[in-house]
Amino acid sequence: MPTAPNLYSFDNPTDLVKNLRAFIIDAQNSSLERHDVFRVAVSGGSLPKTMGEALLMKGTSKEDTPQFAKWEIFYADERAVPLDHEDSNHRLVKEEFLDKIPEDMDKPTVFPIDTKYLDDVQEMADQYEKTLVKSFAARDSVRIPMFDLILLGCGPDGHTCSLFPGSPLLRETEAWVLPIFDSPKPPPKRITLSLPVASHGIKIGYLATGAGKKEILQKIFDTEEGRGLPCGLVNEFAGERVSWFTDSAATEGVSFPSRSTL
Numbered sequence: 001m002p003t004a005p006n007l008y009s010f011d012n013p014t015d016l017v018k019n020l021r022a023f024i025i026d027a028q029n030s031s032l033e034r035h036d037v038f039r040v041a042v043s044g045g046s047l048p049k050t051m052g053e054a055l056l057m058k059g060t061s062k063e064d065t066p067q068f069a070k071w072e073i074f075y076a077d078e079r080a081v082p083l084d085h086e087d088s089n090h091r092l093v094k095e096e097f098l099d100k101i102p103e104d105m106d107k108p109t110v111f112p113i114d115t116k117y118l119d120d121v122q123e124m125a126d127q128y129e130k131t132l133v134k135s136f137a138a139r140d141s142v143r144i145p146m147f148d149l150i151l152l153g154c155g156p157d158g159h160t161c162s163l164f165p166g167s168p169l170l171r172e173t174e175a176w177v178l179p180i181f182d183s184p185k186p187p188p189k190r191i192t193l194s195l196p197v198a199s200h201g202i203k204i205g206y207l208a209t210g211a212g213k214k215e216i217l218q219k220i221f222d223t224e225e226g227r228g229l230p231c232g233l234v235n236e237f238a239g240e241r242v243s244w245f246t247d248s249a250a251t252e253g254v255s256f257p258s259r260s261t262l
């Protein structure tokens with residue numbers, strides 16, 4: 001029986017960024033000890049900017065420094081648009097993080113979508129799944145890929161990745177990557193990790209800050225209905241493997257009992 005997710009609520013953005021960094025570096029260090037590679041999946045939204053802020057701070061020791069040469073970055077969800085399009089999650093990650101990595105540091109290996117398949121999102125999802133198979137199955141022969149870290153956001157309706165409330169995609173048990181043709185959040189065509197993969201990370205970090213997240217966090221943590229929303233399902237399946245990085249504006253009124261700081 002999984003134990004409850006961790007909900008960290010910070011009073012100021014600097015503390016949140018520092019703690020998010022510690023969480024990511026800790027996940028990196030234990031992954032490198034285990035298999036000498038750090039496989040991370042990231043979402044879009046507000047996450048890439050904060051992730052950039054967290055990882056571009058100077059480290060104080062080797063243990064406190066990102067070893068980017070060993071990082072493999074995948075997309076937890078991506079919009080079916082060119083990589084330099086304003087809606088592209090890859091563009092966001094590139095501008096907010098990758099392009100800002102100092103010259104004297106190594107660069108992560110990044111796996112963007114193949115834009116050959118922009119007009120065929122089913123094929124795009126299948127091809128992205130093949131990219132995962134190459135990285136995971138060859139090394140680990142796994143049924144469900146287990147990312148070392150999955151960094152996600154939470155939409156105002158409780159969606160996560162591009163898994164939206166009520167979507168039949170939430171029932172998927174086999175595929176690793178799924179196409180979306182009619183996303184309620186634009187743009188409509190996307191690909192996303194399936195729920196089993198999104199909730200299978202060794203560590204899962206959520207970023208949800210600001211008063212705009214207050215109602216949905218209350219719902220997810222305090223109501224039965226919220227526990228059935230995509231973010232609530234990740235909480236339920238992954239339990240203590242999930243850590244929420246939030247601020248006081250977002251958690252005001254949440255009565256979740258194990259609220260704490262790192």
Ligand SMILES: O=C(O)[C@H](O)[C@@H](O)[C@H](O)[C@H](O)COP(=O)(O)O
Pocket residue numbers: 043044045046047077078079089152153154155156159160161162185207
């Ligand atoms: O590409 C996307 O649309 C995202 O991956 C999506 O799942 C996002 O993470 C949430 O909508 C939260 O977004 P914010 O962090 O901007 O609220």
